[in-house]
Amino acid sequence: MDERVIVLVEDNANDEELMLRAFRKSNILNRVVVVRDGAEALDYFFSRGAYANRSASEVAQVVLLDLKLPKVDGLDVLRALRADERTRLIPIVVLTSSAEEQDMVRSYCLGANSYVRKPIDFTQFVEAVRQLGLYWLVINRAAPA
Amino acid sequence: MSCVYIARRMDDGTSQVKRFRDGLRLVSMVVQAFAATTSDYRRLLDTIARNIAEAIPDSCMVMLRSGELLTLVAIHDGAPDAAERFRDDVNRPTPLREASISAEALARGPVFLPKIDYDALRTQMRPTTIERLRAGDVTGMLVVPLATRGELIGVVWVMRRGSARPPLDELDLEIVKDLANHAALAISNARLFAQLEHSERLRMAEERAVQASSLLDAIVENIPDMVFVKDADTLSFVRLNRAGEVLLGVSREEMIGKTDFDLFPRTEAEFFVAKDRETLASGALVDIGEEPIHTRGGVRWLHTKKVPLFDSVGRPRYLLGISHDITEYKGVVGELSAAKLAAESANRELEAFSYSVAHDLRTPLRAIDGFSQALLEDYSAKLDGEGKRHLGRVRDAAQRMAELIDDLLKLSRVSRTELRRDRVDLSALAHTLLAAHQRLEPDRAVEVAIADGIAADADPQLVSILLDNLLSNAWKFTSRTPRPRIELGATKENGALTYYVRDNGVGFDMAYRDKLFGVFQRLHPETEYPGTGIGLATVARIAQRHRGRVWADGAPGRGATFYFTLMEHHG
Numbered sequence: 001m002d003e004r005v006i007v008l009v010e011d012n013a014n015d016e017e018l019m020l021r022a023f024r025k026s027n028i029l030n031r032v033v034v035v036r037d038g039a040e041a042l043d044y045f046f047s048r049g050a051y052a053n054r055s056a057s058e059v060a061q062v063v064l065l066d067l068k069l070p071k072v073d074g075l076d077v078l079r080a081l082r083a084d085e086r087t088r089l090i091p092i093v094v095l096t097s098s099a100e101e102q103d104m105v106r107s108y109c110l111g112a113n114s115y116v117r118k119p120i121d122f123t124q125f126v127e128a129v130r131q132l133g134l135y136w137l138v139i140n141r142a143a144p145a
Numbered sequence: 146m147s148c149v150y151i152a153r154r155m156d157d158g159t160s161q162v163k164r165f166r167d168g169l170r171l172v173s174m175v176v177q178a179f180a181a182t183t184s185d186y187r188r189l190l191d192t193i194a195r196n197i198a199e200a201i202p203d204s205c206m207v208m209l210r211s212g213e214l215l216t217l218v219a220i221h222d223g224a225p226d227a228a229e230r231f232r233d234d235v236n237r238p239t240p241l242r243e244a245s246i247s248a249e250a251l252a253r254g255p256v257f258l259p260k261i262d263y264d265a266l267r268t269q270m271r272p273t274t275i276e277r278l279r280a281g282d283v284t285g286m287l288v289v290p291l292a293t294r295g296e297l298i299g300v301v302w303v304m305r306r307g308s309a310r311p312p313l314d315e316l317d318l319e320i321v322k323d324l325a326n327h328a329a330l331a332i333s334n335a336r337l338f339a340q341l342e343h344s345e346r347l348r349m350a351e352e353r354a355v356q357a358s359s360l361l362d363a364i365v366e367n368i369p370d371m372v373f374v375k376d377a378d379t380l381s382f383v384r385l386n387r388a389g390e391v392l393l394g395v396s397r398e399e400m401i402g403k404t405d406f407d408l409f410p411r412t413e414a415e416f417f418v419a420k421d422r423e424t425l426a427s428g429a430l431v432d433i434g435e436e437p438i439h440t441r442g443g444v445r446w447l448h449t450k451k452v453p454l455f456d457s458v459g460r461p462r463y464l465l466g467i468s469h470d471i472t473e474y475k476g477v478v479g480e481l482s483a484a485k486l487a488a489e490s491a492n493r494e495l496e497a498f499s500y501s502v503a504h505d506l507r508t509p510l511r512a513i514d515g516f517s518q519a520l521l522e523d524y525s526a527k528l529d530g531e532g533k534r535h536l537g538r539v540r541d542a543a544q545r546m547a548e549l550i551d552d553l554l555k556l557s558r559v560s561r562t563e564l565r566r567d568r569v570d571l572s573a574l575a576h577t578l579l580a581a582h583q584r585l586e587p588d589r590a591v592e593v594a595i596a597d598g599i600a601a602d603a604d605p606q607l608v609s610i611l612l613d614n615l616l617s618n619a620w621k622f623t624s625r626t627p628r629p630r631i632e633l634g635a636t637k638e639n640g641a642l643t644y645y646v647r648d649n650g651v652g653f654d655m656a657y658r659d660k661l662f663g664v665f666q667r668l669h670p671e672t673e674y675p676g677t678g679i680g681l682a683t684v685a686r687i688a689q690r691h692r693g694r695v696w697a698d699g700a701p702g703r704g705a706t707f708y709f710t711l712m713e714h715h716g
Binding site: 120 | 499500503504505507508509510511512514515516517518519540543544547551554558
């Protein structure tokens with residue numbers, strides 16, 4: 001039986017903790033795999049480096065991807081994932097601070113499934129995470145692996 | 146002259162006296178006829194032949210001498226077919242030595258043959274001429290030289306045909322000599338006249354040429370660009386105008402006859418000469434966008450055009466060059482491109498700055514708000530009312546700062562995005578924007594007066610932000626007004642539209658109108674009318690980007706009108 005995980009690509013510890021808190025408050029119980037930069041994200045998805053022995057049964061149900069990341073930035077992670085046969089169908093939600101038009105356009109052009117701006121107001125933040133979880137983990141049917 | 150023979154013959158019979166009188170009258174008529182035709186040389190010669198022939202009669206030929214050649218130029222006979230026999234000889238020069246009778250007349254004076262002995266003539270005349278004379282039944286003749294101003298210009302032949310009338314006599318000879326003198330004078334005058342006329346024409350043509358060329362000289366001299374001409378073969382200078390002298394700091398006297406190698410550094414001269422050869426070889430204009438040249442006043446930059454000037458058979462004879470000094474222009478272009486580079490670099494920095502603000506500045510705010518909320522939730526039991534209220538203020542401040550950041554980003558985006566003009570229906574846009582406000586505050590009853598068909602050629606996105614800001618303000622500042630009203634309209638001035646948004650809200654004091662459009666400038670406390678103070682600055686920036694402007698009119702408690710234009714207004 002596959003384990004359906006949420007992959008959170010987030011370098012900011014505060015945002016990471018608030019995100020996990022929001023998941024808990026929204027009763028999202030899937031395990032959340034947190035990777036803290038773009039390079040680590042790619043290692044995870046392609047089972048390299050620290051993730052060389054990752055279980056093959058661990059399946060990313062949705063990726064929450066920040067754009068501004070150390071080493072390899074979010075857009076490059078997106079490009080690499082979409083270019084690879086193994087990862088090109090994984091649902092990817094860009095979750096970021098920026099509402100800059102160019103960030104949105106580039107994300108969608110590179111194959112993001114969704115673009116969500118992180119609200120400042122934590123109440124709204126929790127609501128956004130709840131709806132994301134509901135949609136991508138429950139309502140949406142992922143492409144067969 | 147004429148009186149001589151009249152006096153000499155006074156004792157002859159009465160018929161002779163009548164002939165004198167006739168001859169005298171005739172001479173004066175003929176002289177008048179000669180004078181009248183002086184300006185037409187050809188006709189004069191015919192007139193001479195005709196008048197002499199009619200006076201004597203029968204035939205008269207006029208022959209003119211040019212060096213050792215004699216040419217029959219006019220012939221007249223009472224019977225036209227008789228003249229026709231000599232028609233072929235007209236205008237055909239004959240060597241004088243072959244015309245012995247004429248030559249004798251020229252050398253020794255009149256030849257008078259009252260009765261022709263054709264056998265005796267055989268030695269003196271060409272057989273063809275004898276044939277013609279015989280055929281014309283010429284029985285006697287007179288050959289008289291045409292002499293004037295000491296010059297023998299030709300001969301007149303007078304011939305008596307048939308034997309019906311008495312042979313030519315001394316009186317005829319005298320009359321013909323007299324007429325010949327007048328004829329010679331008339332011919333000489335006509336020639337002089339023609340010469341005069343010719344030289345006058347020449348003089349006038351020359352004058353015109355001089356005038357034309359001095360105009361051209363003046364033009365070339367006064368062209369404010371350097372004009373130079375080089376010989377196509379040697380490439381040495383043959384001409385340089387004043388602007389060229391000034392530019393190079395060299396007088397034309399120093400320049401003429403020299404080549405580029407005598408005047409400029411070697412590499413420069415090689416370049417100039419190569420372009421010269423290219424021009425001459427191609428036979429067409431060569432345009433040299435910029436070339437440096439060492440002058441006595443330092444290095445200048447020229448934009449030069451060179452063209453070949455061809456001779457009558459189409460070979461390049463000269464090379465014409467025109468050089469425009471672009472040194473100052475190049476300096477300005479250089480400064481411009483440096484300024485452009487600086488602006489581009491500043492833009493890139495602004496871009497990077499905005500990116501950083503958009504991504505990084507909000508993140509700590511989220512932590513402030515998020516963990517404040519976490520405190521409120523997780524430590525609710527340990528916090529009293531005052532503590533919870535403080536945390537609420539922390540959260541409000543964080544959210545307020547997020548709004549400020551967002552509005553600042555919007556303002557900077559207005560400056561950063563490329564302007565794309567399109568037709569925008571402002572009336573429709575205003576309806577949509579106000580409808581959104583109405584949905585958010587369904588309880589408010591605002592009278593909306595939007596004129597129909599207000600359109601603009603503007604960037605749809607930017608003009609939407611502009612109108613949204615003005616209408617939001619109008620909506621906001623009428624919130625405490627009884628019977629609020631918001632109006633959108635346009636007026637035309639000098640063919641250009643001025644748009645306006647008017648409300649009957651709180652208005653403002655005109656003393657502060659200059660502060661209205663500054664960033665973070667607020668005229669009302671935030672507790673009464675919320676806002677970041679960036680909206681009108683954004684409106685002004687958008688109008689500026691369209692080369693338009695924005696201004697306002699209002700009074701406290703009596704509403705406000707915001708005017709804006711979206712293109713340059715003249716006059």
